[in-house]
Amino acid sequence: xxxxxxxxxxxxxxxxxxxxxxxxxxxxxxxxxxxxxxxxxxxxxxxxxxxxxxxxxxxxxxxxx
Amino acid sequence: xxxxxxxxxxxxxxxxxxxxxxxxxxxxxxxxxxxxxxxxxxxxxxxxxxxxxxxxxxxxxxxxxxxxxxxxxxxxxxxxxxxxxxxxxxxxxxxxxxxxxxxxxxxxxxxxxxxxxxxxxxxxxxxxxxxxxxxxxxxxxxxxxxxxxxxxxxxxxxxxxxxxxxxxxxxxxxxxxxxxxxxxxxxxxxxxxxxxxxxxxxxxxxxxxxxxxxxxxxxxxxxxxxxxxxxxxxxxxxxxxxxxxxxxxxxxxxxxxxxxxxxxxxxxxxxxxxxxxxxxxxxxxxxxxxxxxxxxxxxxxxxxxxxxxxxxxxxxxxxxxxxxxxxxxxxxxxxxxxxxxxxxxxxxxxxxxxxxxxxxxxxxxxxxxxxxxxxxxxxxxxxxxxxxxxxxxxxxxxxxxxxxxxxxxxxxxxxx
Numbered sequence: 001x002x003x004x005x006x007x008x009x010x011x012x013x014x015x016x017x018x019x020x021x022x023x024x025x026x027x028x029x030x031x032x033x034x035x036x037x038x039x040x041x042x043x044x045x046x047x048x049x050x051x052x053x054x055x056x057x058x059x060x061x062x063x064x065x
Numbered sequence: 066x067x068x069x070x071x072x073x074x075x076x077x078x079x080x081x082x083x084x085x086x087x088x089x090x091x092x093x094x095x096x097x098x099x100x101x102x103x104x105x106x107x108x109x110x111x112x113x114x115x116x117x118x119x120x121x122x123x124x125x126x127x128x129x130x131x132x133x134x135x136x137x138x139x140x141x142x143x144x145x146x147x148x149x150x151x152x153x154x155x156x157x158x159x160x161x162x163x164x165x166x167x168x169x170x171x172x173x174x175x176x177x178x179x180x181x182x183x184x185x186x187x188x189x190x191x192x193x194x195x196x197x198x199x200x201x202x203x204x205x206x207x208x209x210x211x212x213x214x215x216x217x218x219x220x221x222x223x224x225x226x227x228x229x230x231x232x233x234x235x236x237x238x239x240x241x242x243x244x245x246x247x248x249x250x251x252x253x254x255x256x257x258x259x260x261x262x263x264x265x266x267x268x269x270x271x272x273x274x275x276x277x278x279x280x281x282x283x284x285x286x287x288x289x290x291x292x293x294x295x296x297x298x299x300x301x302x303x304x305x306x307x308x309x310x311x312x313x314x315x316x317x318x319x320x321x322x323x324x325x326x327x328x329x330x331x332x333x334x335x336x337x338x339x340x341x342x343x344x345x346x347x348x349x350x351x352x353x354x355x356x357x358x359x360x361x362x363x364x365x366x367x368x369x370x371x372x373x374x375x376x377x378x379x380x381x382x383x384x385x386x387x388x389x390x391x392x393x394x395x396x397x398x399x400x401x402x403x404x405x406x407x408x409x410x411x412x413x414x415x416x417x418x419x420x421x422x423x424x425x426x427x428x429x430x431x432x433x434x435x436x437x438x439x440x441x442x443x444x445x446x447x448x449x450x451x452x453x454x455x456x457x458x459x460x461x462x463x464x465x466x467x468x469x470x471x472x473x474x475x476x477x478x479x480x481x
Contacts, residue, residue, distance in 0.1 A: 045428075
């Protein structure tokens with residue numbers, strides 16, 4: 001679970017890196033495409049981070065921790 | 066710019082804080098009501114002091130000192146470089162600069178700092194609230210505030226792009242992500258989820274205060290939108306009427322959309338979700354403030370109201386995030402929608418840069434805030450101990466309940 005969360009965080013930052021690279025280096029439709037790709041990577045990272053925490057939330061809420 | 070009018074608008078901002086504080090404690094349990102209110106006041110106070118002493122130097126203001134990276138022809142303004150302890154601020158006289166911006170930012174960062182108190186309701190220790198507020202005001206908030214407002218790389222005067230005329234991104238989304246991180250770290254209130262994973266409802270203890278808080282917050286929000294628009298976006302006095310109209314329309318549309326949706330889905334309108342719809346409308350409308358048309362404001366508010374109603378449910382039932390006040394949905398969710406809506410409805414920002422702004426919030430600010438909270442949680446444990454969970458935060462941390470003569474908690478007498 002910890003690994004999933006770490007990967008999620010790394011993907012979030014990587015996605016932002018792609019977005020920033022596109023803003024700095026590209027123009028026009030190419031920039032839009034890469035910014036979209038960066039956002040998709042961020043969405044994947046957010047999904048993984050959320051999934052990583054879901055199991056922990058459930059066990060705490062049941063009073064197991 | 067009419068400085069006097071601007072300061073009057075800023076003086077309204079604490080009413081937004083008062084409204085949110087009422088909403089937070091009303092949506093929590095009665096046995097943690099005083100703790101929630103005190104936590105909110107502590108968050109505001111610590112955020113104000115830390116921001117003025119430390120955070121302001123990183124935030125800066127347009128035309129002020131800043132750290133700039135040069136890569137070829139690219140000029141990358143990434144951080145303010147004002148002196149620490151507010152030594153460089155001149156509040157009056159010749160060459161006055163930065164005082165107005167500092168005043169606005171000090172009030173705005175307080176709003177951002179109090180948002181997570183709602184998500185951590187009934188289980189977040191006062192020491193944790195204080196530590197998190199200090200880090201938010203001293204490091205996290207100034208980063209994005211500089212980029213969006215302080216002359217940084219996202220600022221509209223440089224790119225002509227990203228627009229956040231009322232703090233939907235810098236204040237609401239940053240505060241909302243802080244709330245999400247805190248909710249993740251704290252975990253749900255004990256007994257929130259049954260063994261089979263079903264969530265049990267823990268209703269707020271005073272819905273009248275919640276709804277009154279909505280009305281109070283409206284006045285403060287108008288002040289916030291107006292002050293940011295005037296200080297950073299050059300809005301004139303005539304624009305104020307548009308800001309008031311749009312704020313009321315956004316809030317009304319958000320609330321009515323939530324009333325209608327909950328009426329259809331649950332057969333009766335849900336008061337707490339409707340209150341969330343009201344605040345979500347205000348949050349989403351903040352991004353465009355007076356720069357969008359009234360029709361667009363109604364659409365933005367209505368979508369925010371619908372969005373929040375579904376998000377609260379998804380967070381609680383699917384993602385197992387226990388957020389008693391719906392802070393993550395209301396502030397982060399509606400805030401991001403508002404920022405994107407400015408791109409759609411043409412409120413001064415280009416769609417591409419609105420997306421870049423949201424991507425920066427999600428891709429950089431969220432991990433940064435979360436890692437910061439994880440480290441802080443090691444130093445100052447956020448969650449109250451097991452007894453505190455049952456007793457309530459008022460008795461556990463403050464030594465007395467908020468309503469000692471009127472409320473008896475059966476849980477306190479459960480054998481442990």
